[in-house]
Amino acid sequence: MDKILETIIQKIEERNPRHAKKLRGNMEGLEDTFYYQANEFFDKYLDFVDREGKDLDYGIDSYMKMIRDYMYEQVTFAKTGSYSCTSFEDANERVYNNPEVMDYYMHGLMLSQFLWRHHYEVFEFFNASFPNYASRINSYLEIGGGHGIFLSEAMKATNMNKEYHLVDISPSSIEIAKGFVGEEKVKYFLTDIFDFHPKQGYDFITMGEVLEHVEQPLRLLKKLHAMLSERGRAFITAPANAPAIDHIYLFRNADDIRQMLDTAGFKVLEDISIYAERVSRKKAEKYKVAEMYGAFIEKK
Amino acid sequence: MLTTTTTLDALQEIFVDVLDEEDIVLTATTTADDIEEWDSLAHVQLIVAIERAFGIKFTATEIEAFTSVGDMVNTIEQKQA
Numbered sequence: 001m002d003k004i005l006e007t008i009i010q011k012i013e014e015r016n017p018r019h020a021k022k023l024r025g026n027m028e029g030l031e032d033t034f035y036y037q038a039n040e041f042f043d044k045y046l047d048f049v050d051r052e053g054k055d056l057d058y059g060i061d062s063y064m065k066m067i068r069d070y071m072y073e074q075v076t077f078a079k080t081g082s083y084s085c086t087s088f089e090d091a092n093e094r095v096y097n098n099p100e101v102m103d104y105y106m107h108g109l110m111l112s113q114f115l116w117r118h119h120y121e122v123f124e125f126f127n128a129s130f131p132n133y134a135s136r137i138n139s140y141l142e143i144g145g146g147h148g149i150f151l152s153e154a155m156k157a158t159n160m161n162k163e164y165h166l167v168d169i170s171p172s173s174i175e176i177a178k179g180f181v182g183e184e185k186v187k188y189f190l191t192d193i194f195d196f197h198p199k200q201g202y203d204f205i206t207m208g209e210v211l212e213h214v215e216q217p218l219r220l221l222k223k224l225h226a227m228l229s230e231r232g233r234a235f236i237t238a239p240a241n242a243p244a245i246d247h248i249y250l251f252r253n254a255d256d257i258r259q260m261l262d263t264a265g266f267k268v269l270e271d272i273s274i275y276a277e278r279v280s281r282k283k284a285e286k287y288k289v290a291e292m293y294g295a296f297i298e299k300k
Numbered sequence: 301m302l303t304t305t306t307t308l309d310a311l312q313e314i315f316v317d318v319l320d321e322e323d324i325v326l327t328a329t330t331t332a333d334d335i336e337e338w339d340s341l342a343h344v345q346l347i348v349a350i351e352r353a354f355g356i357k358f359t360a361t362e363i364e365a366f367t368s369v370g371d372m373v374n375t376i377e378q379k380q381a
Binding site for chain 1: 331333340341343348363364
C-alpha cells in the first residue's frame with residue numbers, strides 16, 4: 001500500500017484508531033488492482049477538493065463526521081430494529097436541505113468508495129460484468145450518480161456516439177459528478193426521477209444505492225422498468241440492514257431486494273451480496289450487519 | 301440500576317457478556333488495541349448494552365470519541381451525576 005490511500009488511512013488512524021484498524025483489516029488480501037484504482041480515484045478526489053478550495057484534511061474530517069453519524073444510527077438500529085429516518089421529508093430536512101450535513105456526507109461517501117470493502121467489491125463486480133452487456137448499448141442513463149465512478153467505467157467500456165445521461169435530485173451531487181466525469185460526453189439532469197420523462201427507452205440504466213432512499217422503492221423500480229428499452233438491461237445496488245441518516249426503506253436481506261425486483265417485473269441475470277464486516281454469515285445475521293446487494297437485471 | 305459497586309465493575313460484566321470472553325480484565329486505560337474482540341461491530345453492541353444497563357443514552361460524538369474504558373467510565377458517571 002502506498003501513496004494517497006496510505007496517507008488517508010494514517011490520517012484516520014490519528015483521529016480514530018479503532019476505525020483505522022477495521023479499514024486495514026478490510027483491505028487484507030486485496031490485489032494490486034485495488035491499490036491502483038484507489039490511488040487513481042483519490043488523486044481525482046484531491047483535485048476535486050483543491051478546486052473547492054479545501055484540502056485532504058477537510059475530506060478526512062468529513063468522513064469522520066459521517067462515521068460518527070453512521071455509528072449512532074447503528075446503535076439506534078440495534079436497539080429499535082428500524083431506521084431512524086421514516087420519510088423522504090425527514091431525510092430532506094436532515095440531509096438534502098441541510099448544506100452543512102450534505103457537504104460532509106458527500107465527501108465522506110466519496111472516501112468510502114475505496115475505504116469500504118463492500119463498496120469496492122460491488123464496483124469490481126460491475127467492472128467485471130458490465131463489458132459483457134456493453135456491445136448493444138446505444139443509450140445510457142444513470143440515476144443518482146453520486147461521484148460518477150460507475151458512469152466513468154461504463155464510458156470506458158462502451159462506444160456510444162450519443163451523450164450519456166445522468167439524473168440526480170441533488171445539485172451538489174451533480175457538481176461532484178461533473179468534477180469527476182466531466183461535461184463533454186454527459187448530459188446532466190437536475191430533477192426528481194419521477195419528473196423525468198424520456199421519449200425513448202434506454203438500453204442500459206445504472207441505479208446505485210437509490211432504492212433505500214425512497215419511501216416506495218417498488219414504485220421506483222417500476223419507473224426504471226418503464227424507462228428501459230425492450231431488450232434493455234440495468235444494474236442496481238441497494239443495501240440491507242444499513243442504517244444511515246438518510247436511509248428510509250429497510251430491506252432485511254438480499255432476498256428482500258430480489259423479491260421486489262421480481263414483483264417489479266425484472267429477471268436477475270447475475271447478482272452479488274457482500275457483508276460490510278468481515279464476519280461469518282451466522283454472526284452477520286445475528287447482529288444484522290449491513291449487506292450490500294448488486295444485480296444486473298432485465299425485463300421478464 | 302446496576303447493583304455492582306463501581307462503574308468499572310459493571311463495565312467488566314458487560315464486556316465479558318457482550319464479547320463472550322471470560323478472561324477480560326478492564327482498567328481505565330484499556331483500549332480496543334488491548335482486546336482483540338473489541339472491533340467496530342462489537343463497539344455498537346457494547347454501547348447498546350451499556351445504555352440499557354445504566355439507563356442512559358450517549359450522543360453520536362460520545363460514541364465515536366470513546367477510545368478507552370476510562371472515557372466510558374467518565375461519561376457514564378457524568379450522565380448519572
